[in-house]
Amino acid sequence: MHNCPMTEFASAPADQAESQPQLLLVDGSSYLYRAFHALPDLRVDPNDRASQPTGAIRGVINMLTVLRKQYPKAQYAVCVFDAPGGTFRDDIYPEYKAQRAPMPDDLRSQIAPIHEAVDLLGWRVLAVPGVEADDVIGTLARTAAEQDIEVIVSSGDKDLAQLVTERITIIDTMSGKRRDLAGVQTEFGVPASLMVDYQVLLGDSVDNVPGVDKVGPKTAAKWLTEYGSLDAIVENASKIKGMAGENLRKALEWLPTGRQLLTIRTNCDLTGYVDGLPSLDAVTGREINAEAMVEFYKKYGFKTLAKGLEAGQSKTASPAAGSGPKSGSNSDPSTGDLFADPPAASRAGELKYDVVFDWPAFDAWLAKIEAAELTALDTETTSLDEMQARIVGISFSVTPGEAAYIPLAHTGPDTPQQLPLDEVLQRLKPWLENPGKKKLGQHIKYDRHVFANHGIEVRGYAHDTMLQSYVLEVHRPHGLASLAERHLGRKGIQYEDLCGKGAHQIPFAQVAVDKAAEYSAEDSDQTLDVHLALWPRLEENDKLRGIYELEMESSEALYRIERTGVLIDGDALRVQSHELGQRILALEKEAHELAGQPFNLGSPKQIGEIFFVKLGLPVVKKTATGAPSTDEEVLEKLAEDYPLPARILEHRGLSKLKGTYTDKLPLMVNAATGRVHTHYAQAVAVTGRLSSNDPNLQNIPIRNAEGRRVREAFVAPPGCVIASADYSQIELRIMAHISGDEALLRAFTEGLDVHRATAAEVFGVETEQVTSEQRRYAKVINFGLIYGMSSFGLARNLGIDNTAARNYIARYFERYPGVKKYMDDTRQSAKDTGYVETVFGRRLYLPEINSPNGPRRAGAERAAINAPMQGTAADLIKMSMVQVQKALDEQQRKTRMIMQVHDELVLEVPEAEVEWMRSEIPRLMAGVAALKVPLLAEVGVGPNWEQAH
DNA sequence: CTGCTAGCATA
DNA sequence: GTATGCTAGCAGA
Numbered sequence: 001m002h003n004c005p006m007t008e009f010a011s012a013p014a015d016q017a018e019s020q021p022q023l024l025l026v027d028g029s030s031y032l033y034r035a036f037h038a039l040p041d042l043r044v045d046p047n048d049r050a051s052q053p054t055g056a057i058r059g060v061i062n063m064l065t066v067l068r069k070q071y072p073k074a075q076y077a078v079c080v081f082d083a084p085g086g087t088f089r090d091d092i093y094p095e096y097k098a099q100r101a102p103m104p105d106d107l108r109s110q111i112a113p114i115h116e117a118v119d120l121l122g123w124r125v126l127a128v129p130g131v132e133a134d135d136v137i138g139t140l141a142r143t144a145a146e147q148d149i150e151v152i153v154s155s156g157d158k159d160l161a162q163l164v165t166e167r168i169t170i171i172d173t174m175s176g177k178r179r180d181l182a183g184v185q186t187e188f189g190v191p192a193s194l195m196v197d198y199q200v201l202l203g204d205s206v207d208n209v210p211g212v213d214k215v216g217p218k219t220a221a222k223w224l225t226e227y228g229s230l231d232a233i234v235e236n237a238s239k240i241k242g243m244a245g246e247n248l249r250k251a252l253e254w255l256p257t258g259r260q261l262l263t264i265r266t267n268c269d270l271t272g273y274v275d276g277l278p279s280l281d282a283v284t285g286r287e288i289n290a291e292a293m294v295e296f297y298k299k300y301g302f303k304t305l306a307k308g309l310e311a312g313q314s315k316t317a318s319p320a321a322g323s324g325p326k327s328g329s330n331s332d333p334s335t336g337d338l339f340a341d342p343p344a345a346s347r348a349g350e351l352k353y354d355v356v357f358d359w360p361a362f363d364a365w366l367a368k369i370e371a372a373e374l375t376a377l378d379t380e381t382t383s384l385d386e387m388q389a390r391i392v393g394i395s396f397s398v399t400p401g402e403a404a405y406i407p408l409a410h411t412g413p414d415t416p417q418q419l420p421l422d423e424v425l426q427r428l429k430p431w432l433e434n435p436g437k438k439k440l441g442q443h444i445k446y447d448r449h450v451f452a453n454h455g456i457e458v459r460g461y462a463h464d465t466m467l468q469s470y471v472l473e474v475h476r477p478h479g480l481a482s483l484a485e486r487h488l489g490r491k492g493i494q495y496e497d498l499c500g501k502g503a504h505q506i507p508f509a510q511v512a513v514d515k516a517a518e519y520s521a522e523d524s525d526q527t528l529d530v531h532l533a534l535w536p537r538l539e540e541n542d543k544l545r546g547i548y549e550l551e552m553e554s555s556e557a558l559y560r561i562e563r564t565g566v567l568i569d570g571d572a573l574r575v576q577s578h579e580l581g582q583r584i585l586a587l588e589k590e591a592h593e594l595a596g597q598p599f600n601l602g603s604p605k606q607i608g609e610i611f612f613v614k615l616g617l618p619v620v621k622k623t624a625t626g627a628p629s630t631d632e633e634v635l636e637k638l639a640e641d642y643p644l645p646a647r648i649l650e651h652r653g654l655s656k657l658k659g660t661y662t663d664k665l666p667l668m669v670n671a672a673t674g675r676v677h678t679h680y681a682q683a684v685a686v687t688g689r690l691s692s693n694d695p696n697l698q699n700i701p702i703r704n705a706e707g708r709r710v711r712e713a714f715v716a717p718p719g720c721v722i723a724s725a726d727y728s729q730i731e732l733r734i735m736a737h738i739s740g741d742e743a744l745l746r747a748f749t750e751g752l753d754v755h756r757a758t759a760a761e762v763f764g765v766e767t768e769q770v771t772s773e774q775r776r777y778a779k780v781i782n783f784g785l786i787y788g789m790s791s792f793g794l795a796r797n798l799g800i801d802n803t804a805a806r807n808y809i810a811r812y813f814e815r816y817p818g819v820k821k822y823m824d825d826t827r828q829s830a831k832d833t834g835y836v837e838t839v840f841g842r843r844l845y846l847p848e849i850n851s852p853n854g855p856r857r858a859g860a861e862r863a864a865i866n867a868p869m870q871g872t873a874a875d876l877i878k879m880s881m882v883q884v885q886k887a888l889d890e891q892q893r894k895t896r897m898i899m900q901v902h903d904e905l906v907l908e909v910p911e912a913e914v915e916w917m918r919s920e921i922p923r924l925m926a927g928v929a930a931l932k933v934p935l936l937a938e939v940g941v942g943p944n945w946e947q948a949h
Numbered sequence: 950c951t952g953c954t955a956g957c958a959t960a
Numbered sequence: 961g962t963a964t965g966c967t968a969g970c971a972g973a
Contacts, residue, residue, distance in 0.1 A: 603969055604955055696965045699959035793961040866962040902960045
């Protein structure tokens with residue numbers, strides 16, 4: 001990085017002029033609300049819901065920190081809040097903001113601490129009675145702009161767009177949106193100078209200010225473009241046709257009032273609040289009052305922020321920052337350095353990206369990562385298929401705002417001389433494989449594979465931002481771009497911008513090195529910053545941190561499973577495919593004859609035409625789009641009276657089998673390993689489960705003999721057997737544990753057949769007297785409970801009427817009152833908090849639990865019932881995987897895990913280890929947690945997966 | 950070539 | 961009635 005060719009990229013606002021003074025204006029009021037609603041319910045004491053809430057405090061601090069980092073040179077900094085009490089607008093129009101709900105208590109109690117924090121962070125806090133925050137912002141912005149100062153207003157509120165001028169830009173720190181002159185024109189279709197006119201036409205439903213009825217963004221923009229201003233529109237009101245024109249004429253009297261209400265004032269008298277205007281000295285940013293800030297962080301339970309600041313204090317006794325933190329006093333404005341001593345968490349500065357082309361530069365970075373406490377690491381590769389991917393380049397970041405990219409295998413035109421891939425990897429290998437050198441990544445399981453493809457087993461991965469996000473906010477997206485936007489307010493380079501998408505996509509290796517460097521370095525940098533934003537939130541919550549640690553350990557176990565792969569007998573499957581093909585052909589012929597014409601049996605649409613138009617069969621039910629359904633249930637019903645549906649039914653079954661399994665699986669065999677390597681998605685399922693794809697090995701058929709033959713092709717290599725270890729009745733056991741229902745607990749503690757026991761209770765007979773029919777009913781009821789069933793669903797499933805189903809459920813709840821209580825309590829707490837928890841504290845959010853849309857809300861309620869059980873089961877099997885992997889490693893066993901299917905672990909076991917495995921694996925699985933009921937794991941062994949059951 | 954739907958495989 | 965992923969067909973680029 002010193003005497004070597006390199007490129008520097010200034011990220012963030014690249015147009016930031018060096019010498020131009022800047023004023024940062026934050027719309028504190030808009031961010032209060034957004035932080036309050038966006039962040040989970042944080043508390044000083046996470047376990048005490050009555051303790052001081054801190055989510056909004058945290059959010060505002062984060063936002064200011066991000067902003068400060070983006071504009072490190074800003075000289076003036078003000079954060080404006082609404083003052084309590086009415087404003088001049090209420091006098092003009094009593095209905096102003098009449099529909100606004102009062103501020104929630106949990107937010108109100110955070111206002112004073114927020115003001116305190118903002119002040120300690122070195123910002124001037126302003127709240128002026130009688131006018132709104134917007135008016136204060138407008139006044140300050142105009143004053144500053146008149147003095148040739150560049151003004152950056154940060155707000156989540158669109159209304160401020162009317163303030164935009166050449167000197168005034170509105171940014172939305174949370175979404176990264178940037179509204180300057182061009183941005184406003186693009187977004188609204190009118191120039192910034194006409195934004196007031198535009199808003200008056202539209203009105204503002206949030207503030208209860210009417211506009212012109214039926215005039216939306218499109219019409220408003222059209223009129224303004226046509227006539228040039230609202231005044232001109234009013235003058236020509238009589239000429240405007242249609243409904244909108246009529247409404248406009250009706251609104252003519254109102255419009256001047258609307259304009260008064262919606263115009264942001266830029267001439268407020270701020271005397272007494274900002275002395276010294278228009279010199280602006282009064283709002284000069286100060287240094288952080290570090291000492292007091294640490295106290296503040298501690299008081300509100302932000303342990304990591306406190307630690308970071310304390311560390312930063314001792315480390316950076318920089319002379320430029322003066323003699324350390326001073327409380328309250330303004331620093332010398334002539335330094336122009338608003339944030340001389342930022343917390344360690346986000347060192348200010350332009351984002352600096354190095355491209356490493358030669359050995360001296362490489363050595364410098366190697367020394368950096370060797371010395372670093374934590375290094376963010378990212379690879380760019382030739383393929384998304386993790387078993388195939390080869391490295392194209394590697395990036396690192398150890399300090400926020402600084403990153404390096406090492407291009408290694410770019411092949412595009414004009415690619416400069418790159419360092420040799422193999423040699424670089426050899427030199428990085430000791431660091432990569434050193435467990436003491438802590439690393440961090442986004443989706444580290446992928447990078448582990450990539451390095452393994454080059455013979456490197458990475459050790460010392462301490463964090464994965466994807467998993468942090470998954471644990472904190474399971475229902476939100478977890479891609480790095482989403483995380484950066486959501487938590488940093490940063491919008492990076494899109495992958496598609498580099499490589500294009502779809503068929504036109506080019507390999508990453510052909511991307512120009514400078515572009516690739518910018519992209520990759522930014523990824524590492526963002527990964528580090530996202531970590532700094534998310535890890536503190538995990539660290540201060542014991543339960544979530546525990547779940548995160550489980551995810552990190554699972555990630556490594558999953559990597560091992562994926563890497564190992566599964567041996568598939570491709571020839572056996574090809575034989576099955578051929579047989580299925582013959583039978584499918586025969587069925588097609590029969591079906592065509594029965595229909596009297598050829599048609600595609602795989603097309604529900606064509607089947608519909610034949611059935612319901614040509615043959616006049618009765619429509620049993622319709623699909624979501626209103627077309628007559630031809631699904632299995634319908635076909636079964638029609639098959640009672642007609643011959644054709646049965647053929648279709650059989651055809652469906654066979655072609656599903658052939659098309660999805662017997663044809664496809666042999667094609668998925670990896671040429672290098674001779675095995676199939678699925679991918680387990682660890683951050684997809686909202687309940688904490690894994691999902692499996694490419695291929696999906698979690699939906700291999702088992703329910704009928706036809707399908708089970710596919711499982712025979714999952715085989716063990718010579719000298720080994722396949723073992724399947726699965727949890728027995730795991731979700732019902734969890735229901736027993738969570739609900740604490742005595743009857744259910746007893747059934748499991750006594751080792752009874754739980755469906756039989758349920759039948760005995762519901763039908764009021766002795767356990768020995770239960771018929772197989774009764775047991776079948778009980779089983780359906782038990783499953784229904786796990787799914788949050790309704791009587792309607794149960795009736796449909798059992799083929800009984802609704803009243804009978806309701807009776808069964810009533811009988812069940814009579815016999816198992818604890819279960820009833822659990823269901824009710826879970827629904828209620830989901831409504832109160834917006835989430836439910838697993839036994840181990842994994843949070844499962846239900847965004848629609850309070851939806852005004854009935855069916856959606858009902859769906860969320862069912863999910864609320866199911867999620868703790870499904871999620872706890874997921875937690876348990878993840879614990880099992882970690883424990884099993886640990887045991888295999890410690891004892892240097894040859895046994896390998898090869899699959900996970902939600903409540904089942906599949907292993908490949910050398911014959912010599914079968915006895916050990918038979919006793920030890922179930923013991924480990926049963927022992928991962930002590931619930932109120934025993935856990936039971938059962939193991940089967942066979943030459944293939946089918947016979948291991 | 951892409952995105953949607955209908956249908957269906959698993960726990 | 962919970963949670964997923966994959967396929968074929970089909971419509972609109």
